[in-house]
Structure formats: C-alpha cells, structure tokens
Amino acid sequence: MSDQHLVIVGAGHAAGQLIASLAQDKYSGTVTAVGDEPYLPYQRPPLSKKFLAGELALDRLYLKPAAFYEKFGTRLLLGRRVERIDRPAHRVVLDDGSSLDYSTLVLATGSRARTLSLPGAELPGIASLRSIADVEAIRARFSAGKSLVVVGGGYIGLELAAVAVKLGLAVTVLEAAPRLMMRGVGPVVSTFYERLHREEGVAVHTGVAVKGFEGEGRVERVVCEGLLAAADLVVVGVGALPNIELARTAGLATTNGIDVDARCRTEDPAIYAIGDCTNQHHPMLDRRLRLESVHNALEQGRMAAAAICGLPAPPDQVPWFWSDQYDVKLQTAGLSDRHDQAIIRGRPDEGRSFAVFYLSDGVLVACDAMNRAAEFMMSKVLVGARARVDAAKLADERVAVKDCRL
Ligand SMILES: Cc1cc2nc3c(=O)[nH]c(=O)nc-3n(C[C@H](O)[C@H](O)[C@H](O)COP(=O)(O)OP(=O)(O)OC[C@H]3O[C@@H](n4cnc5c(N)ncnc54)[C@H](O)[C@@H]3O)c2cc1C
Structure with a gap:
C-alpha cells in the first residue's frame, strides 16, 4: 500500500460509486470518506418511490454493505461534516475540530433541497424530500x-404525490x-402527466404561485392567489441547489456547480x-451543465477513479x-431542451x-418514453451516434426506432 491518502467529502451516491470504482481500478492508497448523514452511502431514488411507500427496507437503500468498505479498507466517518x-x-478540517491530511481530495457534496422564503415557511409540518x-x-x-399539499410539480413532488394518493391521502x-x-420533459409529456395524476385523484394546479403558509402551531393551510389549500402536511419540492460553499470558500471556481474538466478535476x-x-462540459451535448441524476453520479464516480488511478477515461x-x-x-435519453421538432409515437x-x-436540425437529441423501454434503449443509441432520423418513420409504430436512421 502506498502512502497516498484519498479523502472524499460526502458519502452519497457518487462517493459510493467512486469507492467501488477505486477498488475495481486497484487504487493502492488509503481512502477515507466523511459524510454528514449517519448512513452508509445510499441511493435516493426510492425515497420518493418504494421506500416512501414502505415497500423497501432501509438496508436495501445501501449501495454496498458495510463489509464491502471494510474489505477494501475504506474508513467511513459518518455523521461528521467537513467544515473547511x-x-x-492539503488538509480538511471537520466539525469536531479534528483534521485529515490528503494527497487527493474528492468533493462529492451533492445538492440540497431548495427551500422557500415565504411567510410561515418555518411552520412545523412543512418538509423537504432529500434524505x-x-x-x-x-x-x-x-x-x-x-x-x-405538494409545492412543486417536478419529478420528486409528483412521485411523492403518486405514493401518497395510493395510500389514501x-x-x-x-x-x-x-x-x-x-x-x-416536453409539453406533450407534461400534459400526459397532468391527466395521469387527475385520473388517480390528485388535484393538480399549474400556474399557481404560493404566497405563504398559515396555521396555529403547525401548518394548516397553503395560501395562493385565489386558492387556499388545507394541509396536514406540506412537502416543498422546488428543485435543488448544489453544495458548493466548501469549494468556493477554498477559492475553487464555481458556476452553478464546482467547475471540473473532462476527468472531474477542479x-x-x-x-x-x-x-x-x-458543472462539467458534456462532449455529446457540447455545453457545460450541471446534471442531477444517478447516471451522472455513477459516471463521474467512474471517471474520477480512472483519472486518480492513471487509467484512460x-x-x-x-x-x-x-x-x-x-x-x-x-x-x-438525452436532453430535450433545445429541440426544434417533436415527434409523437403512440x-x-x-x-x-x-x-x-x-x-x-433533423438529428435525434432526446426521447421521453412512457412505458416504452425498447424506444428508450434504441433512442439512447441513436442520440449517442448523433443520428439523423426520418421523422415520418419515427411516428410510425410499425417501424423499429433503429430503422428510422437516415
Ligand atoms: C427523493 C429523490 C428522488 C430521486 N430520484 C431520482 C431518479 O429517479 N433518477 C435519477 O436519476 N436521480 C434521482 N434523484 C437524484 C439522485 O439521487 C442524485 O442525483 C444523486 O444522489 C447524486 O449523488 P451525489 O453523491 O452527487 O449527492 P448525494 O447523494 O446527495 O450525496 C452527497 C452527500 O454529501 C453530504 N455532504 C454535503 N456536504 C458535506 C460536508 N461538508 N461534509 C460531509 N458530508 C457532506 C450530503 O449530506 C450527502 O449525504 C433523486 C433524488 C432525490 C432526493
């Protein structure tokens, strides 16, 4: 074993993948991960799905069992925060005043739920869904x-709404x-999800700005223009903010995320x-962006491990x-925000x-597939190939997506 010491700040999904990839890539130094949550690195998607519904036990959230980290010799300092x-x-300072020296440092601090600065927002009974x-x-x-009442009709809020209405709320x-x-997603998909949630019994209101929250001792009502929604519980799901303060205070460049190069180096x-x-330049999309997804956490975990171990990207x-x-x-698959043509199948x-x-410009850049695994898989390949496609064929159920390439 070398005298290299790699310290990871944050013990979430990206950190978990990094540790697994370092083990696979035969990293020869020692590894310490400091995470402020008291859990082994875990996956968050089930928090708004099966775990919330009570259909998945806590230990099924963990990416790897404790024995894995022991075997690889990774020290996990959980329930502890890096302050500086x-x-x-080449040192990080923890919340208990102790410090760790590093030869390599990896920031895997994730993002946090955005909160609302509105009257009554501090009332008990108003929650976020991140952990x-x-x-x-x-x-x-x-x-x-x-x-x-779910404030915010994004993925997390809507997944939560789906679980809740099924449980009888x-x-x-x-x-x-x-x-x-x-x-x-594109407008057609948004309209579909509005119908879906209404069919399942959720009251969906779009174009409604929340003005504040009211209640005696805890939240009882959400106040909007022209609408007052009764609430025993409010969950605010209005996006996430990257945890970049540690990096910024240390003088590292940040632009909606910590700026990294193609190999995840600052x-x-x-x-x-x-x-x-x-925040990284994506070679296929040819722009810098910050992605909040499991796939990105996994890919960047692999990317950083390869770079640290001197392996090709x-x-x-x-x-x-x-x-x-x-x-x-x-x-x-892909990102649809810059499309100029949308083709519907089904x-x-x-x-x-x-x-x-x-x-x-005639090139397939993204696909939203609802219960259409084959269309999704084939689109992913064509998006990656920057393929020009035949729009009429794409709309035709009888033509396989792979055969729509020009
Ligand atoms: C409810 C929910 C549902 C989701 N569903 C999906 C989905 O269906 N599909 C999908 O692709 N993505 C989904 N995501 C997004 C996905 O979970 C994230 O993109 C992923 O967790 C990012 O991994 P990460 O390691 O960057 O951040 P995280 O997993 O958030 O881990 C970062 C960790 O670092 C800790 N930390 C921060 N600062 C410090 C510090 N100074 N010292 C110590 N520890 C620190 C944080 O507390 C956290 O534990 C979902 C997210 C949520 C919250």
Missing part, C-alpha cells in the same frame, strides 16, 4: 385521510410554472469533484433519467404508453 479545506496544507431523515419526518403525518399539487416537470490538481455538485455516455409514477415508467391522450422523440 486548507489547500496549501432518509426527511422521509422519517414526512412519515409521521403520512397516513390515509390526511391532506398533503388527499393530495394537491401546486406548480408555479404553466406545466408539470417543465425543466425535464483547477487544483489535487482536488476532484463528482456528482450533483459539479471511460467512454462518453448519453445522459439518461427515469421517474416512476403509478404504473408508468418514464425513461428519458397516443398521449389515452392509455399510458407512448414516446416523444426530440429532433434538432
């Missing part, structure tokens, strides 16, 4: 007959934008950053996402299975 990076000394602790707080009021979703999941050769907290990948709501699995206005393909 001393770059000249196991948040789910435990929500569960205290998460039972049949209670009324839940009266659910209202309030979204300020004109349509649901506006940041992630401008300091001894410091890397991975996961939700980073893993191949570029098409970003992809998913969301589970009721019996509908949404899978998205019927978005009836049933629960269709796909939308997004083109830019």
Whole structure:
C-alpha cells in the first residue's frame, strides 16, 4: 500500500460509486470518506418511490454493505461534516475540530433541497424530500385521510404525490410554472402527466404561485392567489441547489456547480469533484451543465477513479433519467431542451404508453418514453451516434426506432 491518502467529502451516491470504482481500478492508497448523514452511502431514488411507500427496507437503500468498505479498507466517518479545506496544507478540517491530511481530495457534496422564503415557511409540518431523515419526518403525518399539499410539480413532488394518493391521502399539487416537470420533459409529456395524476385523484394546479403558509402551531393551510389549500402536511419540492460553499470558500471556481474538466478535476490538481455538485462540459451535448441524476453520479464516480488511478477515461455516455409514477415508467435519453421538432409515437391522450422523440436540425437529441423501454434503449443509441432520423418513420409504430436512421 502506498502512502497516498484519498479523502472524499460526502458519502452519497457518487462517493459510493467512486469507492467501488477505486477498488475495481486497484487504487493502492488509503481512502477515507466523511459524510454528514449517519448512513452508509445510499441511493435516493426510492425515497420518493418504494421506500416512501414502505415497500423497501432501509438496508436495501445501501449501495454496498458495510463489509464491502471494510474489505477494501475504506474508513467511513459518518455523521461528521467537513467544515473547511486548507489547500496549501492539503488538509480538511471537520466539525469536531479534528483534521485529515490528503494527497487527493474528492468533493462529492451533492445538492440540497431548495427551500422557500415565504411567510410561515418555518411552520412545523412543512418538509423537504432529500434524505432518509426527511422521509422519517414526512412519515409521521403520512397516513390515509390526511391532506398533503405538494409545492412543486417536478419529478420528486409528483412521485411523492403518486405514493401518497395510493395510500389514501388527499393530495394537491401546486406548480408555479404553466406545466408539470417543465425543466425535464416536453409539453406533450407534461400534459400526459397532468391527466395521469387527475385520473388517480390528485388535484393538480399549474400556474399557481404560493404566497405563504398559515396555521396555529403547525401548518394548516397553503395560501395562493385565489386558492387556499388545507394541509396536514406540506412537502416543498422546488428543485435543488448544489453544495458548493466548501469549494468556493477554498477559492475553487464555481458556476452553478464546482467547475471540473473532462476527468472531474477542479483547477487544483489535487482536488476532484463528482456528482450533483459539479458543472462539467458534456462532449455529446457540447455545453457545460450541471446534471442531477444517478447516471451522472455513477459516471463521474467512474471517471474520477480512472483519472486518480492513471487509467484512460471511460467512454462518453448519453445522459439518461427515469421517474416512476403509478404504473408508468418514464425513461428519458438525452436532453430535450433545445429541440426544434417533436415527434409523437403512440397516443398521449389515452392509455399510458407512448414516446416523444426530440429532433434538432433533423438529428435525434432526446426521447421521453412512457412505458416504452425498447424506444428508450434504441433512442439512447441513436442520440449517442448523433443520428439523423426520418421523422415520418419515427411516428410510425410499425417501424423499429433503429430503422428510422437516415
Ligand atoms: C427523493 C429523490 C428522488 C430521486 N430520484 C431520482 C431518479 O429517479 N433518477 C435519477 O436519476 N436521480 C434521482 N434523484 C437524484 C439522485 O439521487 C442524485 O442525483 C444523486 O444522489 C447524486 O449523488 P451525489 O453523491 O452527487 O449527492 P448525494 O447523494 O446527495 O450525496 C452527497 C452527500 O454529501 C453530504 N455532504 C454535503 N456536504 C458535506 C460536508 N461538508 N461534509 C460531509 N458530508 C457532506 C450530503 O449530506 C450527502 O449525504 C433523486 C433524488 C432525490 C432526493
């Protein structure tokens, strides 16, 4: 074993993958991960899905069992926070005043739920959904007959709404934008999800700005223009902010995320950053961006491990996402925000299975697939190949997506 000491700040999804990849890539130094949550590195997607529904046990959230970290010799300092990076000394200072010297430092600090600065926002009964602790707080009021108001109609808020209404809560979703999941999917998909949630019994209101919260001792009402929604519980799901303060205070460049290069290195050769907290140039999309997804956390974990171990970079990948709501699995390949043409396959206005393909200058750039795994898989390949496609064929159910290439 060498005298190299790698310190990871944060013990979430990206950190968990980094440790697994370092083990695979035969990293010869010692590894310490400091995480401020008291849990082994865990996956967050089930927090708004099966774990919230009570269908998945806590230990199923863990990426690896404790024995894995012991075997690889990784020291996990859990329930502890890194407060400061001393770059000249190659040292991090923890919340209990102790410090760790590093030869390589990896920032895997993730993101945190954005909160609202509105009157009454501090009332008990108003929660976010980011961590196991948040789910435990929500569960205290998460039972049949209670009324839940979800502020924000993004993926997490809508997944939560789906679980809640199935458990018998009266659910209202309030979204300020004109349509649901506006940041992630095209308009046709938003309209479909509005229908889906209404069919399942959720009261969905779009274009509604929340003005504040009221209640005696705890939240009882959400106040909007022209609307007052009764609430035993409010969950605010209005996006996430990257945890970049540690990096910024240490003088590292940040622009909506910690700036990293193609191998996840910051401008300091001894410091890397991975996961939700980073901003990186994506070679396939040809722009810098910050992605909040499991796929990105996994890829950047692998990328950083390879760079640290002096191995070639893993191949570029098409970003992809998913969301589970009721019996509908949404899978998205690529990013649709810059498309100039949308092609629909199937019927978005009836049933629960269709796909939308997004083109830019005739090239397939993204696909939203609802219960259409084959369309998703084939689109991912074509997006990665920057393939020009035949729009008429894409709309035709009888033609396989791979045969739509020009
Ligand atoms: C409810 C929910 C559902 C989701 N569903 C999906 C989904 O269906 N599909 C998908 O692709 N993505 C989903 N995501 C997003 C996905 O979970 C994230 O992109 C992923 O967790 C990012 O991994 P990360 O390691 O960058 O951050 P995290 O997993 O958030 O880990 C970062 C960790 O670092 C800790 N930390 C921060 N600062 C410090 C410090 N100074 N000292 C010590 N520790 C620190 C944080 O507390 C946290 O534990 C979901 C997220 C949530 C919250």
